[in-house]
Amino acid sequence: MPQTERPVSMIDPSLLLRPEKVYDDKPIEAFRDYSIDDSDPIKERVRRTYYDMHTNQTVDFVKGKMEKWLKFNHFKSTVKDALIKLNELVDESDPDSDLPNIVHAFQTAERIRQEHPDKEWMHLIGLIHDLGKVMAFYDEPQWCVVGDTFPLGCKWGPSIVYGDDSFKDNPDSYNPKYNTENGIYKPKCGLEQLMMSWGHDEYLYRMLVHNKCKFPKDGLYMIRYHSFYPWHAGGDYKHLLIDSDEEIKQAVLEFNKYDLYTKSAEVPDIEALWPYYEGLIEKYMPGVLEW
Template sequence: MAELDVELPPEVPQAHLVLIDPSEFRPEHRDVQLFRNYIDSPLQERVERTYRAMHTGQTVQFVQDRLAHWGKFDHARLSMLQVIKALDNLVDEADPDTDLPNSMHAFQTAERIRERHPDKEWLILTGLIHDTGKILRLYGEEMWATVGDTYPVGCAPRNSIVFGKSSFSGNPDLSHPVYSTELGMYSRHCGLDALTMSWGHDEYLYRVLQHNGHKLPEAALSIIRYHSFYPWHSGGDYRDFHNPATDDEKLKWVQAFSQFDLYSKSEELPDVQALLPYYSGLIDKYLPSVLSW
């Protein structure tokens, strides 16, 4: 496996990195039914620990605090390739399917899309960058507030959330007179964009792109913002908030993207150095050369 030959500025923090020897990671080639195994995966203890911390700590107040903190975009000035390079040494502890560094997953996803849709440059680039919001972790965010499936805070959790409602037993919002109800602080069919989602890399990257400017279509932003909202796009929950006029198109693109995001995880490791000229061109076409994170 060729590493991404991109120089990182010295101020990129290292304390939160997990040091990786890529030769150790060879995810087995699984049947599609065996992905997203939250019952008895080889990584079960780590995954369950991450989700239980998430379901306890993600409250309305916590998300509001995180939006204010990260919404200053004053943590770093980095190119997209520098961020991907930084994720060489970050493993998603909520993922039961792979122990590969996130940078490898970025290229796996993008290349799978490129095989099927070589004409959709914006979608290929979306596959490459969709998880780069995980740079949150490198700048001190908790793992459980960076990775994993997302869901709305401010209303009662739904059945299809990973590990179920019981994993929220320590969450203080469950005793709140409004936040503990089915609709919570929202109205029926208010639309996804009216929801306050649990804090993590999806919402962060969406806001980074909005803040810095970009040339990606709206469908790309929907994928970035909601690709981890599995209880909605795969579990069929939270449809009482779904507004067909605004959200049907989102659902179509997110569900299509999910097949590439999930099933691209394999033992085939990309030669990222060989791919670099192509992806550098896509980044230059759609994104600023340097972004504020």
């Protein structure tokens, strides 16, 4: 079905922000297609991942995951070994890529390197941005590891993919503490006060802080909010934001175009690229880290 004929909740809000451009021969509107078609196994896999996510992510669930993961006592690993581990992961929420995640990591990093040759920290952010997905190897289902994120404890944003129907079995939808416009938040509390759905963004952000990695603040924001499409692309939750959140958004949007539109780019020569990135790892996040 062409994009324009989809029901409103199926139109991806990031389309509104996209330049009229074709990336690597794939037209812009062909990315992030969340239309429902149960005869298409990839679309059905994506839909199922999001319905599970929207049914099971609740305030209590996220508190439990923070309790489990923010002790950083699951494993110890260098960044390179963790990246190699991602070779075994295919993201089930992603309609645009069926490649192992490490390929996506290098595609993103290399495109940033082409367009921002002087920002070496951002090359490394591109490489590591999905590393939080290693949680999938530690008994976490993909619906709480991958995919777009959204805040818990307040009304669901109107531009979340698959819309309200996907939240119909979520108990927080019916909890009066959580289902109002502001919910548990004060108006204009600021982006960083929001409790986000549990996934690879928040986990990796916290892990970088815990291990005292040396990225500038913009790099940390790119990690923490890159999957928050209902905010950075959909414009939801304005009533909870403060003026300075706009600067965070600009940083995240600058990162995001390389994350999203490089997925059909050619597969990079990973072996040849390692020495450059190992140098960056040594500078910004050296040694064995706690995960």
